[in-house]
Amino acid sequence: MSNRLHVHPVGDLIVHDTETDDCVCGPGMRPVKRDDGSVGWLVTHHSLDGREKQENPA
Ligand SMILES: [Zn+2]
Incomplete structure (x- = not known):
């Protein structure tokens, strides 16, 4: 069983592993930390089309 939780952009230009x-x-x-007290890892992927940079309001 994996203790990794992957969060990645949907429909990105690349395929995330x-x-x-x-x-x-x-x-x-x-x-x-999970509800049962065990520790998992949250793996946050980054989109390569730069969409995060567009979240900054003008
Ligand atoms: Zn990735």
């Missing part, structure tokens, strides 16, 4: 931690987008990882 959600099977390993070695995706080309250089995902960030941080530990998250």
